[in-house]
Amino acid sequence: MDDLAGFLRTRRSRVDPASVGIPTDSRRRVAGLRREEVAHLSGVSVDYYVRLEQGRAKQPSEQVLDALARVLGLDETERGHVHRLARQGRRRVSAPGGRRVRPELLRVLALVADAPALITNHRLDVLAGNRLAGLLYGRPVAGLNTARHIFLEEAERGLYADWEQCTLDVVGHLRLAAGKYPDDPRLASLVGELAMGSERFRRLWARAEVRARAHGRKAYRHPLVGLLELHQENFALPDGSGMELLVLSAPEGSPSEDALRLLAGLGADGADAHAEARAPVRE
Structure with missing residues (x-):
């Protein structure tokens, strides 16, 4: 790759x-x-x-x-x-295998009540998410691949207010993952799928740029509560699994904080998205 x-x-x-x-x-x-x-x-x-x-x-x-x-x-x-x-020619690094998210980590995820939070792997598969994450995306997030979501599902729908920046971050992340895990067939398959389905992905992938984004602004246009200007923090888990905990927080006293509260209230009577944290997907 x-x-x-x-x-x-x-x-x-x-x-x-x-x-x-x-x-x-x-x-x-x-x-x-x-x-x-x-x-x-x-x-x-x-x-x-x-x-x-x-x-x-x-x-x-x-x-x-x-x-x-x-x-x-x-x-x-x-x-x-x-x-x-x-x-790569001296020592091949195997991609992390099919790991489940530890129950203790799922409890931590569920404790994040006022901000959307996700656990992802190096392929950007969402392994688990809290209730607000499901409300933000408008769907169960466990099993979602954010790279596929950005390039193939949301390019025309507008959930991502900074869609072009998101595409740069995703390709840069996948380039880093490809360099670290060159023999990961599922990563190679994902890259091939994105290249077949998105002209923008093909152009960005050919540029061979790498990015490691540990934090930064993320903005969403939610159909129910409007613009959400959030701050994303990525916490890499120290167990060699390639997993990260992503938390999307709003500045205190900001319109986005009010919008998140409204979103949480709108979803209070719906299906309990905590179930996502209780049933994470296997890699």
């Missing part, structure tokens, strides 16, 4: 030559840096760098990867990603 050669090519094409001290003129026809320029600036031979981009070179050293990261202007997330891609 992802490889070091392809990542290096996309990153090279985006470096402004002037930013690394290379003068340009109207005769230059290459987008970004040339291969020989990357090789020279990183202190490796042109032949070796060409073989890296062609996928024919042996695993590069940590020093070479750090030099390439510096020349290509990689941020911390991209640096970690390029090191993982380089290690």
Whole structure:
């Protein structure tokens, strides 16, 4: 799904030559840096760098990867990603298997009463959600895949007020997951499904950008309570499962806090969405 050669090519094409001290003129026809320029600036031979981009070179050293990261202007997330891609041939990492969410964690999830909260895995499958999460999405969230939901179900319906930003975050997350778990068939199948069903996904995936979003703004246009401007915090579970707890909170005293209270009240007489936390799906 992802490889070091392809990542290096996309990153090279985006470096402004002037930013690394290379003068340009109207005769230059290459987008970004040339291969020989990357090789020279990183202190490796042109032949070796060409073989890296062609996928024919042996695993590069940590020093070479750090030099390439510096020349290509990689941020911390991209640096970690390029090191993982380089290690794929040395040590394959198996994707976490079919784990159930621990009952103790489900109790914690149910205690989050005033904010939508979800537990997801590295493929963005929702394994469990609290009552407000079900009311926010207007459906049982356990079993939902948020990547599929954003690209294939909600592109035209408007639940996500920042839909374009959401698509960037999703593709960046899946790129990171593909680099970490290159042999996960279910992840590969999801990527293929999204590529077949969404032109935007195909274009974003080809850019090979990676993102690790631990917190940030998320806005929703709910059909019953209107605009919800929330703050998302991602809490990675420290058990190596690849699961995260996501909590969507509203600022105190804000219209969104009032809207969440209204949403909770509107759903009070409906089916109890706490059942979702009692019956999480298996990965």
